């Protein structure tokens with residue numbers, strides 16, 4: 001997990017400049033009519049993408065990527081500037097993509113996994129279903145949010161859970177779903193103490209994520225530092241949810257015990273710009289375009305590199321998601337069209353790690 005307090009000064013750095021370059025900028029025209037201001041529509045200011053490395057265009061020859069092939073023909077891309085970094089375009093099958101995006105919306109945030117809502121609202125069991133049904137949280141009861149003696153800042157208390165009700169006074173499930181930013185699988189992460197806490201109840205890393213991460217790191221093993229993949233046994237994952245305008249600031253994931261072990265990060269939904277910098281924020285990062293089904297592996301020296309997401313490209317990737325919806329989603333099950341619609345405006349990243 002990463003250090004959110006890493007850049008408290010807000011100092012201008014090469015990394016920060018790159019973040020600003022790619023961040024969503026909205027502009028609104030204002031006209032004066034009969035002495036009164038009239039506000040036009042907000043529009044997105046075009047971003048110069050010419051320096052963004054596109055893994056799907058690597059065959060064009062001008063790319064900074066070096067292309068390799070695994071035994072079964074899968075493409076692996078490396079960067080000579082960043083040893084230990086491997087990008088696997090289309091690493092997931094379309095079936096895995098459908099399955100994981102449904103799981104990331106409907107199963108992974110379920111208790112006992114913590115989410116960014118846990119501190120304020122307690123366990124939100126059934127968030128996805130409640131959002132589909134148009135439910136809200138029942139009104140807060142006096143004392144619901146009281147924290148017992150010995151409460152430590154940063155530890156997430158189990159505030160009493162509230163029920164979903166139709167037409168309740170609390171926040172709507174739809175709004176809470178739109179504001180879902182992360183959930184943690186495997187031992188809970190204490191963001192303030194910056195440690196994994198095996199003392200609280202937690203959801204073990206789903207076997208499908210463990211298997212997928214091991215498969216991908218084994219595929220990339222030749223391009224990772226010595227034996228980084230061989231004995232790797234991931235036990236935690238952070239699921240990040242991004243909507244248009246959401247960003248993930250430049251950080252290093254430096255809490256896990258073995259700082260050279262791989263992190264395998266899976267992209268689902270909308271495209272994004274991923275910045276990969278150096279060991280300080282003074283180094284200018286490279287910008288990469290990540291798409292749904294792509295995987296990124298960072299191990300060895302690349303683990304020490306600052307990285308972040310300055311931009312989610314809402315329209316990009318949406319057509320594919322809609323197409324998948326008409327195919328029926330996960331087994332054509334109920335809610336698959338709703339999942340596909342949601343993912344058209346969302347990016348999900350699942351980063352799988354070993355905490356111990």
Ligand SMILES: O=C(O)CCC(=O)C(=O)O
Pocket residue numbers: 001002238240248253265274307308309349351
């Ligand atoms: O969203 C991404 O692609 C990167 C996520 C990440 O860096 C993290 O979860 O630590």
Ligand SMILES: [Fe+2]
Pocket residue numbers: 002251252253307
């Ligand atoms: Fe990270």
